[in-house]
Amino acid sequence: MPEGHETGGRLPTTIDTTTPHEARFYDYWLGGVDNYPADRRLGDEIAAHIPGIRSMAQANRAFLGRTVRYAITDLGITQFLDIGTGLPTARNTHQVAQEVNPAARIVYVDKDPLVLAHARALMKSTPEGRTTFIHADLREPESILRDPELTRTLDMDRPIGIMLISVLMYFRDSDGIHDIVARFLDAVPPGSSLAVSHATADFNTRGAQRAAEAAERSGITMITRNRTETEKFFAGTHLLAPGVTTLEEWHPELAEVPLFDVEPHTGPAWAWCGMGRKP
Numbered sequence: 001m002p003e004g005h006e007t008g009g010r011l012p013t014t015i016d017t018t019t020p021h022e023a024r025f026y027d028y029w030l031g032g033v034d035n036y037p038a039d040r041r042l043g044d045e046i047a048a049h050i051p052g053i054r055s056m057a058q059a060n061r062a063f064l065g066r067t068v069r070y071a072i073t074d075l076g077i078t079q080f081l082d083i084g085t086g087l088p089t090a091r092n093t094h095q096v097a098q099e100v101n102p103a104a105r106i107v108y109v110d111k112d113p114l115v116l117a118h119a120r121a122l123m124k125s126t127p128e129g130r131t132t133f134i135h136a137d138l139r140e141p142e143s144i145l146r147d148p149e150l151t152r153t154l155d156m157d158r159p160i161g162i163m164l165i166s167v168l169m170y171f172r173d174s175d176g177i178h179d180i181v182a183r184f185l186d187a188v189p190p191g192s193s194l195a196v197s198h199a200t201a202d203f204n205t206r207g208a209q210r211a212a213e214a215a216e217r218s219g220i221t222m223i224t225r226n227r228t229e230t231e232k233f234f235a236g237t238h239l240l241a242p243g244v245t246t247l248e249e250w251h252p253e254l255a256e257v258p259l260f261d262v263e264p265h266t267g268p269a270w271a272w273c274g275m276g277r278k279p
Contacts, residue, residue: 015114020218022170023086023112029057034087034114042218049210056269059247060197061091063273064165066254067195068096071161075277077193078104079160081150081184083138084167085110088121091256093163094131102126107153109144111137138167139175141183159191159278166271168233169199169223178232185236190278194237197247197273198230199223208270230272237276244274 017036024039025046031054035043047053071077078101082093085108097104108122108131115122119133132153136144144150154160162184171177185194201208201224208224215222231244242249246268 015117020220021112021114022220023110023115026057026166027087027089029054030061030089032087032089034118038218042214042220045214046211049207049214050204050270052267052269053211056247056271059269060166060271060273061089062255063197063247063250064093064163064195065091065096065256066251067163067165067193067275068093068161069100069254070251070275071193071195072097072100072104075159075161075191075193077159077161077191079154079158080104080106080163081109081154081160081188082106082163082165083109083144083184084164084170085115085122085133087112087115088118092122094122094125094129098126098129101129103128105129105153106131107150108133109136109138111135138171138180141180141187145184145187156187157189159193160188161193161195162188164194164196164233166197166199168196169225170221172221172223178235181233182236185278188278192278193240193275194234194278195273195275196230196233197271198225198233200226200230200270200272202226202272203268203270224270225272227272230274234274234276237278239274239276244272247271247273250274 018038020038020042024035025043028035028040028043080093094106116135122133123131125131130153132149134147134149168177212222227244248268250273
């Protein structure tokens with residue numbers, strides 16, 4: 001089994017433990033062990049402004065699982081492109097997908113060298129299916145779409161589920177993020193889906209702003225978008241019911257038993273989410 005495929009050769013392959021990283025403080029919130037003091041410090045600082053962040057992170061992870069199950073059972077999609085994968089944890093995309101359909105195929109993409117180091121865990125597959133990992137950056141969609149590992153794993157003539165779970169918040173509009181999302185949608189055939197979750201300040205403006213400022217001080221862009229702004233990412237798709245909604249309200253009938261022990265949180269997670277289908 002290969003360790004993962006690198007695209008472009010420009011991404012770092014060494015791990016800087018002195019500065020926090022998005023994947024690692026998210027791992028910390030989920031109770032993982034692949035994080036360092038800098039990640040935990042920032043994670044705790046953000047948690048001071050968003051006290052329920054750990055349960056919100058769990059709600060976001062649970063949304064990922066529901067979108068995968070919905071794509072397979074309701075849309076007939078058995079291939080997934082998971083961009084901004086993050087560190088392996090419970091119920092990764094391939095685990096959920098291949099439990100429902102053992103022949104499912106998944107390509108993971110992430111720029112973090114620590115995720116690259118854990119690529120073997122992400123690429124465990126059923127004999128009938130296939131999973132692989134590409135070390136690449138969402139900012140360079142062509143490098144992902146032209147990667148031979150992607151075309152070896154996914155049939156670009158059949159519908160693909162694009163997963164952008166809590167990754168778009170790390171890009172400003174000026175980064176051309178809407179054009180990047182549109183480029184991925186252009187590359188997949190009709191019947192493909194797009195799943196998005198995105199942090200918002202709509203439920204607590206002050207807390208979300210202070211959390212974003214803490215991230216910015218650590219060199220991490222963290223953009224909140226409102227419901228209307230989140231809906232814009234689904235341009236070119238048919239937005240599926242129930243539309244852009246809270247994490248908890250998106251097809252709760254598909255929920256599994258909670259994955260992690262975290263402190264209880266009342267009220268919605270501070271995020272919008274949804275799924276669109278390319279006509």
